Amino acid sequence: MEPLPEFGPLLSRRGRDPDPGPVVLADFRVAMNRALVKWAAPGPDLGRVRDVAVEGPYRLIPVRVYEGAGRGAPVTPGPVILLCHGSGFVMGNLDTHDWLARSLTAAAGAVVISVDYLLAPEHPFPAALDECVAVLDWVATGGAGPAADSSRLIVAGDSAGGALAAGVSRIVRDRGGPQVYAQLLMYPVCGHELDTLSWQRYGGGGYFLDAPTMRWFWSQYLHDPGEASNPYAVPLAAREFRGLPPAVVLIAGCDPLADEGREYAARLRAGGARVRLVEYAGAIHGFMTMSAISPSAAAAVQQVGAALCELTGRQVTA
Numbered sequence: 001m002e003p004l005p006e007f008g009p010l011l012s013r014r015g016r017d018p019d020p021g022p023v024v025l026a027d028f029r030v031a032m033n034r035a036l037v038k039w040a041a042p043g044p045d046l047g048r049v050r051d052v053a054v055e056g057p058y059r060l061i062p063v064r065v066y067e068g069a070g071r072g073a074p075v076t077p078g079p080v081i082l083l084c085h086g087s088g089f090v091m092g093n094l095d096t097h098d099w100l101a102r103s104l105t106a107a108a109g110a111v112v113i114s115v116d117y118l119l120a121p122e123h124p125f126p127a128a129l130d131e132c133v134a135v136l137d138w139v140a141t142g143g144a145g146p147a148a149d150s151s152r153l154i155v156a157g158d159s160a161g162g163a164l165a166a167g168v169s170r171i172v173r174d175r176g177g178p179q180v181y182a183q184l185l186m187y188p189v190c191g192h193e194l195d196t197l198s199w200q201r202y203g204g205g206g207y208f209l210d211a212p213t214m215r216w217f218w219s220q221y222l223h224d225p226g227e228a229s230n231p232y233a234v235p236l237a238a239r240e241f242r243g244l245p246p247a248v249v250l251i252a253g254c255d256p257l258a259d260e261g262r263e264y265a266a267r268l269r270a271g272g273a274r275v276r277l278v279e280y281a282g283a284i285h286g287f288m289t290m291s292a293i294s295p296s297a298a299a300a301v302q303q304v305g306a307a308l309c310e311l312t313g314r315q316v317t318a
Contacts, residue, residue: 003207003254004282006294010039011206011284025121029091036087036096041292043102051094054143056134058127062116063135064094066105067147079152079181079308080139081105082168083114084132086159086186086286088217090120099291100158103298107305111148113139117164121220125233128221129167136168140178152181154308155245158288159257160217162188166235166264173243182311183247184304186288187255188264191236192218192228196259203256209285211256235264241271248276248307250300252283276307 003011048067053060069076081104085097094116101114115135117128132155140150157165162185169180194203194211203211222228231238249265251258262277269275280287283296291297 001253001281003284004294004296006296007208007282007284007287007290010290010293011208025090029119032087032091033093033096036092036289037098039290039292040096040099043099044106046102046105049102054135054138056131058118058123058131061131061135062094064098064101064114064116065144066101066112066114067145068105068109068111069147077147077149078109078111079154080111080113080144080148080150081108081154081156081184081308082132082136082139082165083112084117084128084155084157084161084164084168085114086157086161086189086289088213089125089128089160089221090217092119092161097158097289100289100301103291103301104156104305107301108154108308109305110154110308111144113144113148121223124223125221125227125230129164129171129232132164132168133171136172136178136180150178153178154182154184155180156184156186157188158186159286160189160221162186162261163190163233163235166190167232169245170232170235170238173245180245182308183245184250184308185247185261185264186250186304187252187257187285188235188249188261189214189257190234190264191260192234194256196256196263198259199256201256202254202258207254207256207284209256214256236260236267238267241267241273244268244271244273246274246276246311248278248304248311250288250304251277251279252285252287253279253281254283255285257285274311276311278303278307
């Protein structure tokens with residue numbers, strides 16, 4: 001399978017970029033975050049978007065709350081999506097995923113809570129996961145306001161954020177709450193070994209994400225090698241999958257992570273969870289945050305939004 005033509009300019013440009021040599025993490029993070037913002041088109045206008053701070057285990061956690069209805073408009077509580085952004089546990093912020101958050105708000109008729117969690121390597125596992133759980137607890141106790149129906153909690157994430165979303169779902173299951181209604185896992189990071197057929201086919205370079213980069217991401221996030229067997233950190237390290245929430249799992253066809261996403265979906269289904277597997281042939285890793293480049297991003301958001309509406313019983317007419 002070859003990438004869709006819409007990704008050609010991006011992939012060919014990356015192939016021509018010279019090796020930068022030793023990278024200063026702070027500079028790399030700034031440059032990549034700027035690129036991620038550039039690759040995303042402006043998101044849809046919404047009724048209300050606000051930045052707030054949530055008490056967490058380490059600090060006040062910055063979060064951004066997206067609501068479809070504006071201030072003063074009639075409030076009809078909708079499902080609430082906790083969005084854990086991707087970018088290798090090392091990069092990403094509220095701005096890099098603003099388009100995705102806005103688009104999910106509109107497509108799913110939901111309140112979206114985007115979490116600006118602590119990044120590795122300065123804050124390795126489990127700091128990011130702890131912060132995402134703390135924000136979920138805040139939402140569950142009414143912190144997001146009357147527009148957020150805390151009985152319909154959805155955890156979502158793309159790439160590394162997918163690993164965090166899966167970890168949040170497992171933690172709250174193991175401790176007995178709050179109940180997560182559904183998961184949305186978009187080309188999630190699920191395995192640590194990078195030994196699948198899709199890694200062999202797409203992980204050698206030329207498809208946006210490569211194996212050396214993914215190994216570097218893992219090394220920044222997991223400072224103790226033994227943590228690779230922790231199912232809260234590495235979703236496919238888990239041995240049992242009973243009692244986990246229903247899931248929408250989105251796979252990009254030309255993504256090294258494709259097979260581990262499929263495997264995780266299969267294990268969820270074998271554990272008794274309802275699973276909707278959505279596959280985009282020809283899409284590359286990260287395409288859901290590349291709306292300025294990829295028409296597939298907008299189509300994919302609409303598709304996963306419809307799948308979440310089906311799970312939550314939400315009717316969206318906008």
